[in-house]
Amino acid sequence: MATSTDVLEDAPGPASGPPVTSHSATLGGEQKRSVEQITLLLFIAVPFLAVLAALPLAWGWGVSWLDLGLLVVFYFVGCHGITIGFHRxxxxxxxxxxxxxxxxxxxxxxxxxxxxxxxxxxxxxxxHKFSDADGDPHSPWRYGETVPALLKGLWWAHMGWMFNEEQTSQEKYAPDLVKDPAIRAVSRQFIAWAALSLFLPGLIGGLVTMSWWGAFTAFFWGSLVRVALLHHVTWSINSICHAVGKRPFKSRDRSGNVWWLAVLSCGESWHNLHHADPTSARHGVERGQIDSSARFIRWFELLGWAHDVRWPSADRIASRRKEQVADAA
Structure with a gap:
């Protein structure tokens, strides 16, 4: 099983350059200010309210194929950006x-x-360094194992942890990215990228329909509903996938496989294998386990855009199965 040290050492290598402080690395430092917490609340609450309104509004207005198309396209672009890019x-x-x-x-x-x-x-x-132990930013087992404690922990793991004032040290846990000027610039420009993500569906809807109503419905479905759905699917990997699910592989935490999240999470909900072998490019390693992120990585490899891909071999997978560990003992 890969250790937390392996995770850091196996990350993409740092770019050369002078030391960079947290103030110049990305938005915010190691303490989350009130204005950041308020902004975060808006980014969470407004899309969530849109989801609550989605069904009655769809019943009254209907929903066009354009709106659904924008929702799906922008959802999976962002989702694969997280799963392939940010994560794997x-x-x-x-x-x-x-x-x-x-x-x-x-x-x-x-x-x-x-x-x-x-x-x-x-x-x-x-x-990954402290998974489901003291120091983990978002373990659902933070408060204990009783039902009330787990319910409180699920809330914390799902979204409560994001409002914690104390932030993870970027210099300690992501020094390679801090030192990369291009990635540092993208990170600092996050608000601009978020605004573009929210603005584009409405712009496309308005131009295609040549109407303000088309722009509004495209923004509603392609921006607000899409962001809320993607947020909660992503956060469910932190909460649900560390509380329930099958655990065929040996890991030092409580990560589990949750099949019904596989498509919407782009393969991330095969979470038990991921924590048993964090650097693996494929998470869904068993027959029938859909993992669209791994498929895209394979296409990138075939196109020559990606190389040195860490595909899990049969022996590597077998060595991480619980029965293999038991037999060896």
Missing amino acids: YFTHGSFKAKRPLRIALAVMGSLAVEGPVVRWVADHRKH
């Missing part, structure tokens, strides 16, 4: 990428409106 590439170094793809993945992940790439990666590397 920047956090774990599951493959190496040519410079244009590296920057494109940073931008795509930023369009998911889940925070700046450097901060996202720092949080996730810390999560």
Whole structure:
């Protein structure tokens, strides 16, 4: 099983350059200010309210194929930006990428409106170092194992942890990204990328229909509903996938496989294998386990955009199965 040290050492190598302080690395430092917490609340609450309004509004207005198309396209662009870019590439170094793809993945992940790439990666590397133990930023077992404690912990793991004033040190957990001028720039420009992500569906809807109503419905479905859905699917990997699910592989935490989240999470909900082998480019390794992120990485490899991909071999997978560990004992 890969250790937390392996996760940091296997991450994409740092770019050369002078030391960079947290103030110049990305938005915010190691303390979250009140204005950041208020902004975060708006980014969470407004799309969530849109989801609550979606069904009655769809019943009254209907929903066009254009609106649904924008929702799906922008959803999976942002989702794969998170799963392939922020997670498998920047956090774990599951493959190496040519410079244009590296920057494109940073931008795509930023369009998911889940925070700046450097901060996202720092949080996730810390999560792997302390997974479901003291120090984990978002373990659902934070408060104990009783039903009330777990319910409180699920809330914390799902979204409560993001309002914590103390932030993960970016210099400690993501020094390679802090030192990369291009990635540092994308991270600092997060607000601009988030605004673009929210603005584009409405612009496209308005231009296609040549109406303000078309712009509004496209913004409603393609921006607000899409962002809320993607947020809660992503956060469910932190909460649900660390509380329930099958655990066929040996890991030092409570990560589990949750099949019904696989398509919407782009393969991330095969979470038990991921924590058993964090640098693996494929999470869904068993028959029938859909993992669209791994498929895209394979296409990138075939196109020559990605190389040194860490595909899991049969022996590597077998060595991480619980029955294999038991037989060896």
